[in-house]
Amino acid sequence: MWLHVGGGLAEMDDAPTPVPSDPAKIVRVIDLAGFPVGKDGYQFGGQSEIMRFVDIAKHIPEKGWAEKIGNQVNFKTERLLFFRWQSYEGDKLHYRVTNHSVSKKPIVAFWRMPGKASDEPGYFYHAFAVSKAADWQLIDEPKDDVRPTVRDLDLMEILHGMGGPDLIDLDVGGVEKPIVIRSATDLAKLCSNNGLFEVMVQQQVDFAKEHLLFFTWSGSGQDRFWFELPKANDVRVRYSAGKSKNDQQHYRMLVIANEATWKLKLAPGNENPPVREYHPYGGIIFHEDNEPLVIDSLEVASKAFPDPEWLKNLAAEVDFAKQRLLYFYWEGSGQDGMSAVVAMGPKRKSVRFKYHTGSNLNLATHYQLYVVDRDVEYAGTTLWAGGRSSFSGVWELPIDAGKCTTPAGDYAKPIVIAGKAELLQKLGSKEVVAEINRPVAIDFNRQQLLLFCWDGKVGTELAYTVHGGFEPKSKTVFYQPRVGKAALAKRYLHLYTMPKGMQWQVLPPGERPFGAKIIEPAPAK
Secondary structure, rough: EEEEEEOEEEEEEOOOOOOOHHHHHEEEEOOOOOOOOOOOOOOOOOOEEEEOOHHHOOOHOOOOOHHHOOOOOOOOOOOEEEEEEEEEEEOOOEEEEOOOOOOOEEEEEEEEEEOOOOEEEEEEEEEEEEEOOEEEEEEOOOOOOOOOOEEEEOOHHHHHOOOHHHOOOOOOOOOOOOEEEEOHHHHHHHOOOHHHHHHHHHHHOOOOOOOEEEEEEEEEEEEEEEEEEEEOOEEEEEEEEOOOOOOOEEEEEEEOOOOEEEEEEEEOOOOOEEEEEEEOOOOOOOOOOOOOOOEEOOOHHHHHHHHHHHHHHHHHOOOOEEEEEEEEEEEEOOOOEEEEEEEEEEOEEEEEEEEEOOOOOOEEEEEEEEEEEEOOEEEEOOOOHHOOOOOOOOOEEEEOOOOOOOOOOOOOEEEEOOHHHHHHHHOHHHHHHHHHOOOOOOOOOOEEEEEEEEEEOOOOOOOEEEEOOOOOOEEEEEEEEOOOOOEEEEEEEEEEEEEEEOEEEEEOOOOOOOOOOEEEEEOOO
């Protein structure tokens, strides 16, 4: 039975909804012409699913609009999706309809494309009528790349940055009985106490092609968990129980192709995963670079880590004929972390290292070492992506040197820029200034810019490190980790933002900010 309410239809029973024969009827755009622009901004992800006409006013309080919108929706066969957020002008919301690869049930996926930076914020409102016979979800911008058969979904944000795993419901599960999540609806049930985590997860999986396995168990801190792909669509999940007595909770989430099958196989203690953390040598090797230091032989390792006892253990535990070491070093918040995200497909195995920024203000030195099988391709890292450190507020801004008119000056005497007019004057290009504003909103009341422009030898690099905690006590040191040796010279142009009041220093070419040992890295393999 259906009850007509105010021009709309309110659902009164749970009769199944047939799948529309016309794909265009699976999702329809609701006319919002003339909708009043609100003063309150919303982040993307602030969407509402409205199943009944009478509930519209709870989400859309603007006078008269509940009825105007509700009259465009047949709540007997459709639900209303209402999206709202504040961002740069020019944002676009896109969607696509894809049938589930196995069940053939339609899935409507929505994603946002950000607009260009502007001085004034943009307010965005979109509404859709989506068939109740279809599922829907949020996703990242779809790519044409072939997705792997199985891959890790990084959970470090929920474990360390969002209040911990208590924010998700764990009624069932275990290393032998994972929770299977096949839709955004399944995910919502798991994450009823944590909507932000739900959005973060569902944007990383395409439920039309993939599903999730969520493993949670209590065990030794030395428990190991990994996966293999011995043949196409045959995923082997491996688990090896640790021997230490420090019992702790473990969480792993895998993304698996819908066509693939999986089995859990216990592993003896002498088997190792294709990517694993390794206890680093106690001494620090200074290697401030986004890319890891590659150690692909015991000879190279002996130059990097001179401790004989440590090298003896390394030789017994790492087979350099089949494996290599990747070493990361950085300075940042004491809460910083890094996780290895492994993916496997029929033709490619890869690992990408994701950097997680901490929030506390105690500056700490971090170094992590991983053993990686040689048939696992290094697929990059987000460490200091764009030159940004964890909490210092110092990072490099993208700049097109070919479009700037800045004359070359003294490398050791960069230009301090304190306002928008001065930025335009120094760069000489409105287009470049607009592109700088696109990824980062510069607030000259709290920030200052530092512009380096000089002629130097080809191969020269510029980097920075932050010492001493947070502003205004911190200090940023700029230096050249590599000085070019080629006879040819080129124009170098770098632009950094930092908090006002932060001290800074430029070291002469060849000088380093630490006395630690420096090793020239091999190219990442």
